[in-house]
Amino acid sequence: MNWLYVMLGAMAGAPLRYLTDRAVQSRHDSVFPWGTFTVNVTGSLVLGLLTGAAAGAADSRLQLLLGTGLCGALTTYSTFSYETLRLAETGARGYAAANVVASVAAGLGAAFAGAALAGAVWG
Numbered sequence: 001m002n003w004l005y006v007m008l009g010a011m012a013g014a015p016l017r018y019l020t021d022r023a024v025q026s027r028h029d030s031v032f033p034w035g036t037f038t039v040n041v042t043g044s045l046v047l048g049l050l051t052g053a054a055a056g057a058a059d060s061r062l063q064l065l066l067g068t069g070l071c072g073a074l075t076t077y078s079t080f081s082y083e084t085l086r087l088a089e090t091g092a093r094g095y096a097a098a099n100v101v102a103s104v105a106a107g108l109g110a111a112f113a114g115a116a117l118a119g120a121v122w123g
Helices: 002-026 034-054 060-074 077-089 093-122
Strands: none
Touching (some): 002 034, 034 060, 034 093
8 A cells, every 4th residue: 555655646746846847947048957956955855854754753654655756756866867967968067067066965955954844843
């Protein structure tokens, strides 16, 4: 039955990723992949919140639904890697390096912030 929670979360996460990516990217006249950056940082924040809430005994079904399903389908390491590679190949090496550094720093920062916030609220 756990697979059903994962599937339901993923059914929401995948289209949310696509729609968010398109909406964010259409607002920026830049080669920097702002859409992918946004979904990855947002997913890291949500997963951080769930991780912090789990310490306060969050429901495992909620973790499967939102953590594994929603965040797993919302975030995208493969697209991040592909876009970084394309930036480097097309000569935008500065943007490629900025994408790597900013994505990792912001993603980790969002995860830690989410966990801290959840701990403060539910801990």
